Amino acid sequence: MSALLEVSGVSVTFDGFRAINNLSFAIGRAELRAVIGPNGAGKTTFMDIVTGKTRPDSGSVKWGDRGVNLLRLSEAQIARIGIGRKFQRPTVFEDQLVRDNLMLAIRRPRGPLATLFFRPGPADHARVADLAAEIGLAEELDRKAGELSHGQKQWLEIGMLLAQDPQLLLVDEPAAGMTLAEREQTTTLLRRAAQTRAVVVVEHDMDFVRRLDCKVTVLHEGAVLAEGSLDFVTRNPQVIDVYLGR
Secondary structure, eight states: OOOSEEEEEEEEEETTEEEEEEEEEEEOTTOEEEEEOOTTSSHHHHHHHHTTSSOOSEEEEEETTTTEEGGGSOHHHHHHTTEEEEOSSOOOOTTSBHHHHHHHHSOOOOSHHHHHTOOOOHHHHHHHHHHHHHTTOGGGTTSBGGGSOHHHHHHHHHHHHHTTOOSEEEEEOTTTTOOHHHHHHHHHHHHHHTTTSEEEEEOOOHHHHHHHOSEEEEEETTEEEEEEOHHHHHTOHHHIIIIIOO
C-alpha cells in the first residue's frame, strides 16, 4: 500500500541557512508517528512545508493514492483535502461555548451564503456530542472555552480539527504545560485518533513520546538522523551526541 504522505528529497534555505536538507519522510494512512530532535532540527519547517506555509527550494511532497503534488496547492486547498495542523498554543474561541466551538468546526459547505443560512440539524448535534465524548469534554459542552484548563483547551482544539475529518493530523508539542493526568488522557486521545487517520506528533518530552509507543523519527540539521522505536533511536550514538547528550 502506498504512503498517505511522501516527502522526497526536500530542501529549503532561509538567508543562507539550510533549514531542511534533502529530507525524505513517509507516513501511512493509520499511523501514529513522533518526530523529535534538537531545536533548529527542522521540525516546524517540515510541518510548514506539508501545510503549504513554506515552499521548498527542491524536492516533492505527494499526497494520497493519486500522488497529488502538495507544492502546487495553497494552504486552504491543503486543509480542504484533509491535512489538519494543531499549533503549540491552543487557538479556540474563548467567548463561545465548547459546544459552539465544535459546531463551528464541523465540515460542511463553505462560503458566505452557506455559512449565513446554516442551521445545525440532529446529525450535527450528534456529531458534536460524539466529538466531545472522544476528547473528554462531554461534561463541559455548555462551558465557555475560556474557562477550560490549558489541557482541556488543547483537547478542544484537537476536537475542532477532528470535526473536519482530516486524514492527517499534525500536532505540535501537545503535552507542554499539561498535568500528568491531562498528559495521560492526551496520549489516549492521540492513539485513538491514529486508529483511523495518520497522526504526526512533534514533541520534546521523551516521557510523553514513550507513552505514545509509536515509531519515532529523529531530525537533525533538516534531515532524518534515525528512525524506529524510541528504544532503538535513543541507543543510536549519533542521536545521543546531537540530542540526548552523554
